Amino acid sequence: MKINCLLNNKQAFFNTYSDKPLSLLLTEEAAITSLQIGCGTGRCGNCILLIDDKPVLSCLIPAFSVAGKRILTFEGFTKTRFHSEIKRAYKKHQAYPCDQCYAAKTLIIHSIISDNMDPEPEDIIQALQVNTCNCLNYDELTQIVQTAAGFRRRKRRVRRS
Amino acid sequence: MYEGVRAPAVFNPETILEALDVYQRYPRSILWAGGTTLMSQLREYPSHDNKDILYLGGVSELHRINRNERYIEVGPMVSIQRLLTVGQHILHPVLAHACKRLGPPIIRSQATIGGSLCHPNLRLNLATALMILETQVEIKDSRSTKSSTRWVPIHRLYKRDGSLGLIHGEIITRLRVFFEDANFQCFSIIGDPFYHPETAVIFAVFAKYEKSTISEFRFSLSLPSIDIFRSKEIEASITSKDLPLSAKEIIAISGQLRELLSNYSSKIQKVQIERSCRILEKTLQDMNTKVFAN
Amino acid sequence: MNKDMSIHTIHHPDMLFGQLVRSSIPKGNIASISLPKLSDDFIVITAQDIPGSNSIKVFDETIPLLSGDHIIYKDQPILAIFGPDRESVHQATLQVNINYTIDEEPVGAVQPPEHETSMSWGDCESFFENPMNTIEHTYMTGNTSSVPSSPLGAVAIFKDSAVEVWATTQWPFHVRKTVSEVCGITKRKVEVYQNPYDHSSGGLLLEPSVMAALSTIAAIKTGKPAKMTSMDPVFRPELIVTKKTAVDQDMVPIAEKIEFQIHLGVIPLFADEILAQVMEGVIPIYHLEACSIQARVLTSPTVPRNYFFGFGFSLGLFTSAAHASHIAQLSLMNPANWLMKTVRNSTKRPKHLVHPRPALIKELIERTVERSDFSRKYAVYEMQRRRNRSISTFTGYTRGVGLASGFGVNGFSNTYMNEHNYSVEVTLDVNDQVLIKSSILHSSTEEIWKTIIQNQLGINSEDIAICQGSTSEVLDSGPDILNRDLTVISLLIERCCESIKNQRFKEPLPIIVKRSLKRSKATNDEMKKSAFAYFTWGSLALEIEIDPVSLNPIPMGVWITVSCGHIYDQDRLKKKIQARVLKELQAVMGTETRSTYQPHIDVEFHKDEDAITADPLPNILGLLYAAYTSAITQALNEPFTSIPAGAQQVFEFIGGKK
Ligand SMILES: Cc1cc2nc3c(=O)[nH]c(=O)nc-3n(C[C@H](O)[C@H](O)[C@H](O)COP(=O)(O)OP(=O)(O)OC[C@H]3O[C@@H](n4cnc5c(N)ncnc54)[C@H](O)[C@@H]3O)c2cc1C
């Protein structure tokens, strides 16, 4: 099946198996290296990327459904201005996700604060629950998200003024 | 690439009529909604059966939500998250809770109502909650030359043995959930119904009482890989009782459930029976507490 | 290719994908194999196609790489198919038809006679002739499997008559040896690079070597890069320990008979080391006048078991610490006081065993008891236990609290260490820059090692590099087991630094120092006596609540006090412990746990700067299992003796009571 999409802001074309999981498609056929493929069944939450700005588990996304969509992997995200806010939040709390889940957690945090720049702890935990890696606990994660949200609010205020 | 392998064809209809037409011409194809169930079973990618895919995502009619004073009508392609957001103030609490407990938000945004009701082997949150609400399901059949449409109460979606009652060739096209007030509604999940259905239990209650007499009590109990259990007998024995229920009454009702479940299916696990009785006891106690609080 | 690349992200345009076809029977012979018609783009590898030796050796054990005609265990690899993409290869494997003649022989577990051991001190029998009381329990660790959290695999590239291999291995030098022997090429022509892997999943020794060898054959035969990955579950060994203790009228143990068996699947890989480690774990820390231990290894035609995070020491420690708790509970004394009373110095215990340090244990227990409010909680829950209250939805939750204390060993026993010589090299070059060479690859080590060098040689961290090259660039530091990165290798680096410090400003640069793991280098006299050179002491309390509806045991809090020598980065270690404890709690609670609930995990390090730095995790995990089951025992008022222990097991208990 032939698929055109926008991958990390560049046009991409695939001739692939129609229900191939997006995670495999991108690692095997697009040289995307940031994607961690774990369980392949939606349980570990390590394979997150953004499709049309919304986070998804790429192992649960069939190739055919991304035709015409905008895919942003962690590689692409690091080139956006949003990455630095989250990096600064990690640094501020001296708490970093492990290598396995760094990309996934960072993208979830980005999507939380994109939806709501003043998220409640309950929403933060709910959203991050999809990633089952325990390297950071929920207290740490809540603080990181709130700090990152604060950075984004500040940036927005500065830009407005 | 993909030498000797025939990849599944993907059909992308835009209307229900088109979808039915494709389904009629390619009856072996699988209906594809959010794909969360279908993809999470693809551990052995690529799957063995290689069926063609009839993707319902492009059919705009299936994404609609309408309401009037009597009911809310929802298309099967509405995602669980969207139903929660749109229906925030109008959904029955038991239904809203069933949606909220359906996996993490990322899953809820992808999973659809139709997909949740039509899991081939599992009876999950939505089916359990909708079973005790007055819910009608519209089914269209692609096999007859003039596509036939029928409305059935939700329990008729499943056969007596708990399996999905849809015949291959049928598509769910709409759901109608009638508004109804209740004094007490609750929804609980014990265990993990999706990944460990053999020990899990899903439980939903919808009850009305006047003054302190129970005037109506409905419950449904999903033993996810078996069936959704309902018992008119237990419902009747609770209805017309006065609140608060005494410990003795609660234990008697739970004993009744234990007995019924013990003879219900050979597939039921003892731990599921125990959990079912305990969740019923706990719920009846919560109902007592709620009456006291008022 | 970059060192941090996961195996699944390595891709080359014309790369071949491989998949194994495994046996569906446990024992028998292959009568015939029928293969699908495949184009020239595919290649099938059977035992006959192996250019070198069709076997994998790990120390003294050998296992066939591919089965040949004879099947010796279920899921044994029979052949591999490589092709242009995973989809068509998968399709091809589904079309392979194998006919077997099945052996009628029983396929249950058997005991290979050579792996049996025993130990004793004192005259155990005499104490059991007329004992005041005996307490007997059988402890079990179930057959648990886990799916790796990321794929295991290997990629082979054949170029200019040499081969480059990338593998998710914890021991690149084993991959190199296997590839060289299987493919019949000299080791010099095989370069192995490590890909990142998840330590806690296991399966990182045999599987990657199998996949690397087969991918190499495919790469040599076709001239194309070849890759194989797997997400097959890996299994832990199963341990059964029976403990019979003779106690006096105050419930103080006098003598103990211990029998254990450990099931390792088809080959008794690392059997003697495992026996030594479990043996060390099952021996209690309380004083015994006499003790006898019988131990054996069982094998069966099932997949080789993986050592997860050590060689069974933690499982052994679980049984001894849980048994201590059970006796303490029967004594009606607070287990903290009971432990402090029964642990004492003894000349009876053989010298080669780890000897308890009563003063240290007392301190560790006291700190744990204080922080967890153990004594008060224990008293309250004891009252509840003695009332024998059932777990009912009417009475609400039932709680229990457990306490365990003991030591943990690290890495290999000395018998093993004396037989194998693994090394690390540190170079101080002419620009005052440092380079470390080791085959242990773990990103979390980097900072720790840099801190050691910074402290010892005063060199900035930007000027310190860790050579993460292939087997031709680094030294064989042995299999990366038990997170030795934090412990043993760090110690070797420290020793290298000491030597550099002595030579610096006297000798010309570069100064290159290589240090090897040798038991005789252990500095602490007391430690020299023991079979293990690196160990830690700890105490752990855990509070649990049994949910009356779901019957899930829910940990409310964990309090850990450990003494593990000098710690380079306390915060990092604390976090590592917390994450691992959480993961292990989820595993021990059974399969159902995907909850947002996280118990409070409090970790305190006890200062013991003189001790050799060692990893406290094997110690903590054993104590965690023991405290967990003790807490459930108190909550249910029945001795709980097996892990995993979740709602199903709780239900079986209360069901039995009914
Ligand atoms: C990580 C994870 C956690 C989860 N946790 C829970 C949980 O706690 N509780 C719970 O209830 N569920 C849970 N789920 C399951 C989830 O509810 C289902 O996977 C989801 O609802 C299926 O919806 P879908 O749109 O993705 O269906 P799909 O996967 O697309 O389809 C599912 C089935 O429904 C059929 N189908 C779809 N639409 C129609 C239609 N209109 N007419 C007829 N047949 C149709 C399909 O052919 C297929 O057989 C979880 C899933 C995941 C991945």
Ligand code: FES
């Ligand atoms: S790989 Fe997608 S959730 Fe685990």
